[in-house]
Amino acid sequence: DGGITQSPKYLFRKEGQNVTLSCEQNLNHDAMYWYRQDPGQGLRLIYYSQIVNDFQKGDIAEGYSVSREKKESFPLTVTSAQKNPTAFYLCASTQGGANTEAFFGQGTRLTVV
Amino acid sequence: KQEVTQIPAALSVPEGENLVLNCSFTDSAIYNLQWFRQDPGKGLTSLLLIQSSQREQTSGRLNASLDKSSGRSTLYIAASQPGDSATYLCAVRGTYKYIFGTGTRLKVLA
16 A cells, blocks of 8 residues: 555654654655644644755754655654754655645654653 | 634534534635644544635535635534544645644544
């Protein structure tokens, strides 16, 4: 079945540590996105990529980094510069173009310990 | 700057009731609007996608309408069931990204 796989489901980060969240899709979609979800707030865009080897900052990119070396993969690294990383992270993809449906993964919950 | 608002923030109804969830947005220059469902601790499941040129979309007991000129969309759920209990999110698509509302948390009582 086609879909988006995020791993791990739960992740714990120590202070000062970098961690990487995985996002893989087998939908052959061109565009991929990373969102952050906090209680009581809407989803906020961290980074997006419309094509391989290209990505742009979203609204809250500080303290995060991404890469897009393969069409199916869009990993997100939460760096030590992100001061409040505890949140639910969601990855999404679309076919590309503005009139296509977005599909989401099951999310990764990151907690700072 | 596009802003998306969903009212009410929470809703509790008895099973079998028909209900309407509201979504409003400030900038009518959108490509499409999508409704999602989110269960606790889970990702988003797409329910309905309405293109900017469309007025409504239907899927089973769900009907979504779009009035772009007034910046409003509604999600109508017919004959609600306890399994419909979840948070419902709307998102509008701009040039390159989706802007989300904060959602309506729905509880259907058996």
